[in-house]
Amino acid sequence: MSSAFARRAISPLIGTVIIAAVTITVAVAAAYFISGNLAMYTKYEGVVIESAWSTKDSINECWEITLELKNTGPTASTTIRCFLNEIPLNETGYNPYFDKTVDFNSSVRAAISFDEDLGLTIESGEETTIKIYISYAVGSHFGTLTSGTSLNVRLTSAGGMDYIKIVELI
Helix, strand or coil: CCCCCCCCCCCHHHHHHHHHHHHHHHHHHHHHHHHHHHHHHCCCCCEEEEEEEEEEECCCCEEEEEEEEEECCCCCEEEEEEEECCEEHHHCCCECCCCCCCCCCCCCCEEECCCCCCCEEECCCCEEEEEEEEECCCCCCCCCCCCCCEEEEEEEECCCCEEEEEEECC
16 A cells, blocks of 8 residues: 555544534634624614694793603713704704793794703603794794694704604694
């Protein structure tokens, strides 16, 4: 016999053990890699506007829009801007420090129940309510709005997410 045929292969048992060990090592490495990447994508904000409605305040000549929000995401979300029909609320002559008793017929045309400079932080699982007041007095920025009109309300978060709800004015 020649020396080429004198060599012997490894036994089937040892071959199976080596293949199993390599397979397990690759599976563990893949799982570790994937879990590291998934952690990056699981830190998202998930605010839901659960309900929204409007009421008419005849005394102050304004609509009161109520938004009920819930953060269903795993991280906190900070709302920093509010838009009404794509107009930034802070460009409508609004009251940035929110005082419901302010005369809406004066320079204040709209108000919101949080200070946009500070933002409104909603922790994971937390629920909160936002109120928006819009003057319907003649001469105000929103004086042309009437009952039955749909108003697009958009909240923007510090993370760049937009939360939109259409509210019909009563």
